[in-house]
Amino acid sequence: MTEPSWPLAPNPWEPATNRPAITIRDVKVILTQPEGIRLIVVKIETSEPDLYGYGCATFTQRPRAVVEAIESYLKPMIIGRDPNDIEDIYQTGYLSSYWRTGPIMNNALSGVDQALWDIKGKLANMPVYQLLGGKTRRAATVYSHASGDTVEAVEEAVRQKMDAGFTHVRAQVAVPGYHTYGTAADPKAKIQQPWHESAYTRIVPKLFDHLRSTLGEEVELLHDIHERIHPILAINLAKQLEPYRLFFLEDPFAPEDIGWFTRMREATSIPIAMGELFVNQTEWEYLIRERLIDFIRVHISAIGGLSIAHKLAHFCEFFNVRTAWHGPGDVSPVGHAANLHLDLASSNFGIQEAHIFNDTVREVFPGTPEVHDGQMWSNDKPGLGVEVDEALAAKFPFGDYELMHQNFPPVRRVDGSPIRW
Numbered sequence: 001m002t003e004p005s006w007p008l009a010p011n012p013w014e015p016a017t018n019r020p021a022i023t024i025r026d027v028k029v030i031l032t033q034p035e036g037i038r039l040i041v042v043k044i045e046t047s048e049p050d051l052y053g054y055g056c057a058t059f060t061q062r063p064r065a066v067v068e069a070i071e072s073y074l075k076p077m078i079i080g081r082d083p084n085d086i087e088d089i090y091q092t093g094y095l096s097s098y099w100r101t102g103p104i105m106n107n108a109l110s111g112v113d114q115a116l117w118d119i120k121g122k123l124a125n126m127p128v129y130q131l132l133g134g135k136t137r138r139a140a141t142v143y144s145h146a147s148g149d150t151v152e153a154v155e156e157a158v159r160q161k162m163d164a165g166f167t168h169v170r171a172q173v174a175v176p177g178y179h180t181y182g183t184a185a186d187p188k189a190k191i192q193q194p195w196h197e198s199a200y201t202r203i204v205p206k207l208f209d210h211l212r213s214t215l216g217e218e219v220e221l222l223h224d225i226h227e228r229i230h231p232i233l234a235i236n237l238a239k240q241l242e243p244y245r246l247f248f249l250e251d252p253f254a255p256e257d258i259g260w261f262t263r264m265r266e267a268t269s270i271p272i273a274m275g276e277l278f279v280n281q282t283e284w285e286y287l288i289r290e291r292l293i294d295f296i297r298v299h300i301s302a303i304g305g306l307s308i309a310h311k312l313a314h315f316c317e318f319f320n321v322r323t324a325w326h327g328p329g330d331v332s333p334v335g336h337a338a339n340l341h342l343d344l345a346s347s348n349f350g351i352q353e354a355h356i357f358n359d360t361v362r363e364v365f366p367g368t369p370e371v372h373d374g375q376m377w378s379n380d381k382p383g384l385g386v387e388v389d390e391a392l393a394a395k396f397p398f399g400d401y402e403l404m405h406q407n408f409p410p411v412r413r414v415d416g417s418p419i420r421w
């Protein structure tokens with residue numbers, strides 16, 4: 001444990017007699033993969049023996065870099081500070097590297113930021129959604145994933161989700177003989193297959209034609225392109241999908257191609273969700289202000305945490321852009337809880353992506369938000385409401401294999417060249 005290094009006032013000209021009643025005593029990083037997905041959680045301990053908070057810093061492809069950013073740079077800055085000063089710690093942490101943003105620094109910052117919100121909630125004896133403005137809905141409507149090797153198999157998978165109470169389902173279909181996103185139970189098993197964008201863009205309209213004609217109009221259907229086709233083909237695909245009334249079409253373009261959104265809007269009124277790869281405001285500000293997207297879909301830890309996501313949600317509200325925070329398996333249950341608290345307090349909430357954690361994850365993270373009746377529910381506990389059984393978490397360390405295979409494996413075209421994910 002690191003000793004508090006007081007005097008360390010937020011502003012150096014403040015007298016040391018302004019020492020806060022509670023100080024940050026230690027910052028720890030917890031690495032665990034109870035479901036085989038690498039998760040990173042920050043724990044901030046305070047001078048009060050039982051007062052601590054957890055925050056999600058999960059960047060599953062670069063965990064070691066995030067740990068280094070926290071331990072070598074953010075931790076020494078905040079030891080001894082008042083954990084109440086979330087905004088000041090966020091701003092000074094953000095600016096402290098001079099060159100800022102990026103998923104490594106943002107995830108590190110998010111771990112700290114969310115842990116401070118957790119602490120503030122515990123201090124106030126309130127769930128974090130109360131601190132964000134209070135509940136404006138009972139629970140957050142979620143979407144779940146359905147996929148299959150054929151359109152009939154996807155139909156069956158969607159039916160199973162509907163029977164389980166989901167009203168919104170993301171549908172992805174395999175492309176026979178080729179690689180595609182979001183269909184294989186084990187993506188590594190299919191990674192050797194080449195990617196063929198024409199085959200993909202031919203099969204997706206057939207999928208939604210089949211789903212609408214067999215499932216009817218009620219169920220809300222979503223699809224993730226995962227930014228892997230050329231922009232003009234994404235526009236063409238969006239036009240073809242328009243009759244099937246998607247709830248949203250996700251990530252039609254890579255962040256490098258955001259200049260294409262104007263063309264998309266001119267061509268079709270399909271609702272667009274965008275942003276899981278965004279890391280800073282220059283990427284989203286124009287799209288929102290010009291009303292070129294319908295759902296903002298950032299990964300909250302990748303943009304720096306709850307403080308900035310709260311501001312982003314409010315910014316979107318002025319333009320009637322709804323939220324759809326990224327919620328895959330590589331967001332820890334602490335991060336899912338952060339998504340949920342914001343969902344509950346945002347009037348412009350749109351939808352929440354749900355990951356159904358297995359029992360082992362739920363044991364490691366007691367308080368993981370429950371998903372039932374197609375909704376995610378808060379446990380209404382103070383703070384973010386999620387604990388970490390640290391002894392159990394330590395039983396699922398990142399092994400050598402996982403650390404060696406932490407990259408997203410490249411997907412290649414038939415001619416061998418790599419595509420963007």
Ligand code: KDG
Nearest residue numbers: 060224226276327328330353
């Ligand atoms: O690590 C990358 C995943 O989080 C991403 O592929 C998941 O696209 C995704 C989604 O929409 O959940």
Ligand code: MG
Nearest residue numbers: 224250251276
């Ligand atoms: Mg996605």
